[in-house]
Amino acid sequence: MTEAEITSSPHDERTAELLRLWLRLLGTTTAIERELAQRMRQRFGCSLARFDLMAQLAKSRDGLTMGELSRRLMVTNGNVTGLVRRLVEEGLVVRESDPDDRRLQRVRLTADGLALFGRMAVVHGRWVTELLGDLGPEERRALSALLARVKAAAMQGTDDRGTA
Amino acid sequence: MTEAEITSSPHDERTAELLRLWLRLLGTTTAIERELAQRMRQRFGCSLARFDLMAQLAKSRDGLTMGELSRRLMVTNGNVTGLVRRLVEEGLVVRESDPDDRRLQRVRLTADGLALFGRMAVVHGRWVTELLGDLGPEERRALSALLARVKAAAMQGTDDRGTA
């Protein structure tokens, strides 16, 4: 995610204010994500993309298909193909084709993958707590509600059908 | 930016709640960013990375060095090298070495680049207004303040020194 954008041609004040709000939202999220990515990389040699994929598999112990993974991670099929290939090479996941429908590739965590994910998840949770923990219960609730409003509003007029 | 993550090993309820808050923040931002990127690409054949870089140059009519660009965009030097090279090939920016310090590469928008950026900025502003415009003035102020709190809190204990 990149930051920065325009302040020129404000046109009207409301547009300029919304632009600043968007830049703040983007900058805040990006800063946290980069910090998490950096720590994950240094501590576990694992990218957020890999961690997210493993997290989905950890929630579905009987495995997921490639398509299901790409929907949940909200990335393209081709992206999942590459991610899974590298995780297979590292011995963290396995893939096998479904005997009932040979188009389907079913992906599961290996024991190693599950063990690594478990260790990462604990530390990841601590990091998130550290990075967001200064917010009080009231602020957390307010922020959560506002974000839900923003996402719902932004999704109108979009045929994205995100995970909502 | 990828989405999704863990819900397993909640450990304690507070961690789980903060994790959900983080996922919501990430998901909301990502959804808006993807929508903007898609529209920018379809309408102008331009990525957000290019748009952001041009926006920085538009704010500094006498040009910026590569290093200044990489600091403002919060990306690595190598990344800027490639972005600028492609924009030069497209005739949207020019680069020339500084005669006083031959290490410096000064980058400026061309007339074409400035014209294109102007058109993009107007439409981009409208899109942001459309995507965030459902928020009332009160909500905008509250969200902005909460995000500032989050970023400030997250930046403590980090030697990132982001654009703050």
Next chain:
DNA sequence: GGAGATTGCTTTACATCTAAACTACCTGCG
């Protein structure tokens, strides 16, 4: 002046991501 550190940028190797074209398989319908 000049050795050594620093600064600014590029290069390299690689991961991650998209869009679009392609392949293989399944399903339904005549």
Next chain:
DNA sequence: CGCAGGTAGTTTAGATGTAAAGCAATCTCC
């Protein structure tokens, strides 16, 4: 049956991003 069309994945080409190594110009300090 047999093929038309949809579904699941892969492949390809290319952009964007990082980290780390390298190079050249400048600065520092004696």
